[in-house]
Amino acid sequence: METLRPSTEEDLPFLREVYAASRAEELDQVEWPPGQREAFVRMQFDLQDAQYRGGNPDGSFDVVEVDGTPAGRLYVDRRPDDIRIIDIALLPRFRGAGIGGRLLQALLDEAAASRRTASIHVEVHNRAARLYERLGFRPAAERGLYRLMEWSAA
Known part of the structure; x- marks a missing residue:
């Protein structure tokens, strides 16, 4: 069973691992000198984390746990008219299980x-x-490499 708990400073190494796993396919295309991939991942994670937190000061930044084991992250900003899913990512061994x-x-x-x-x-x-898309999200806007998808109960 999955549960959520607020992330803490102690979770940073785990959250970097989740970030690295989410970018692995892309990062595997480059031959990295020793230590450079890890340094790159740390820098990119730190920039992303600062952007997410700075842009969503009222957001919740949670660690997903499965049976007490850290499995991923779920970042959400509950806005007056919209629940913005900032990021959802799971380690590979937890993917595909629903x-x-x-x-x-x-x-x-x-x-x-x-x-x-x-x-x-x-x-x-x-x-x-x-x-x-299976959950009912529909494309709403294209923004460069990103697509905004929206869901509505109406």
Whole structure:
């Protein structure tokens, strides 16, 4: 069973691992000198984390746990009219088990109950877009490499 808990400073190494796993396919295309991949991942994670937190000061930044084991992250900004899913990512060994779908469905249920939309930015070539579409998200805007997808109960 998955649960959420607020991330802390002690979770930073784990959150970097989740970030690295989410970029592995892309990063595997480069031959890295010793230590350079890790330094790059740390720098990119730190920039992304600062951007996410700075742009969503009221957001919740949670660690996803499965049976008490850290499995991923779920970042959400609950806005007056919209539940913005800032990021959802799971370590590879937890993917494909329905965890992400259940977490997203809970957010959609919350959005419906509070009469809000739900939205997420997705990289255009991200395979997870199929999951979002199955859950009822629809493309709303193209922004370079990203597509804004929105869900509404109406």
